[in-house]
């Protein structure tokens with residue numbers, strides 16, 4: 613029986629943070645395992661044969677308002693500042709997202725765009741975010757037309773494809789948040805820090821794991837070794853239902869397929885991400901050379917197809933949040949509380965979508981909790 617002090621299941625961002633903290637702050641050995649053949653989990657990126665850095669599991673832009681997280685990661689990477697711009701392909705033309713005053717001018721004839729702009733500014737004021745749901749309840753016919761256009765052409769079909777259910781069946785809060793922005797700000801995020809690791813996410817994670825006290829074993833599923841290993845602490849960043857052998861049932865996830873294609877042209881689209889709300893099976897196309905502004909004659913895109921999650925066939929990407937899945941998760945979470953020394957974290961361990969900064973923050977908080985008092 614192999615004995616380890618700390619076992620971390622999953623070499624993604626959550627696993628890397630907790631392993632790094634234990635090794636560097638407690639000077640304790642850590643074994644990190646992952647069933648994949650690489651570290652970094654879903655933020656993994658690598659060089660394509662063209663020389664372009666490709667995000668294998670979808671476009672990842674680091675953004676946060678939290679200086680603690682920014683400073684922490686900055687110890688392991690330098691940054692390429694990157695401000696995401698997104699377009700949508702609607703009625704055979706590109707329009708800007710988030711839907712804003714510029715979008716009006718791309719989508720409608722000038723006279724109509726000007727009229728809508730004036731009505732929006734008069735009604736809500738410049739700089740305000742108006743939820744589409746609120747706009748749909750407007751009495752003014754023009755504003756109602758705009759709300760229906762945005763809802764039907766941008767949100768409805770996209771939601772249907774992304775989640776496999778209509779917006780009406782979604783958690784109402786999610787739809788209530790979808791806004792039209794009464795501004796000319798095309799920025800997708802508004803956080804203080806927005807960037808991509810200059811040498812890529814994989815290098816950043818490798819730097820975090822680069823400590824003589826940390827050993828990494830790839831292509832190593834937990835279930836294969838769990839009966840042959842003893843640990844004092846376990847940090848589990850895989851799916852919590854899988855850990856408990858699905859004893860209460862399977863938690864629902866949404867999956868994705870990414871088709872990566874090389875195109876022999878300098879640029880394929882006007883920005884890193886284009887949404888395809890209508891007419892196609894895919895939801896997004898991402899053009900990877902934008903992230904690090906790589907100047908290369910050809911380009912690489914990934915086309916993103918949402919899919920039903922099927923265990924053993926594809927990856928669980930997004931937890932599907934609805935009352936039944938939340939209740940099922942809580943059953944597992946209560947079971948987890950009965951296991952002292954075992955901690956569940958990350959996107960899958962906590963059954964909650966989290967951005968990278970939230971994953972880092974949660975792992976740092978967990979470390980503070982387990983850290984022995986001085």
Ligand SMILES: Cc1cc2nc3c(=O)[nH]c(=O)nc-3n(C[C@H](O)[C@H](O)[C@H](O)COP(=O)(O)OP(=O)(O)OC[C@H]3O[C@@H](n4cnc5c(N)ncnc54)[C@H](O)[C@@H]3O)c2cc1C
Nearest residue numbers: 622624625626647653654670672673834850958959967968
């Ligand atoms: C399409 C997409 C786009 C995203 N874009 C952004 C973005 O732009 N900005 C942002 O901030 N966040 C983004 N995110 C979120 C980001 O990917 C997560 O915050 C981050 O990956 C969480 O890291 P993690 O370590 O918790 O999980 P993961 O990266 O999933 O790592 C978990 C690891 O555990 C391993 N594992 C699981 N079970 C086992 C097992 N039983 N045995 C061994 N190994 C196991 C897996 O192989 C995996 O490597 C995006 C997510 C998706 C799905």
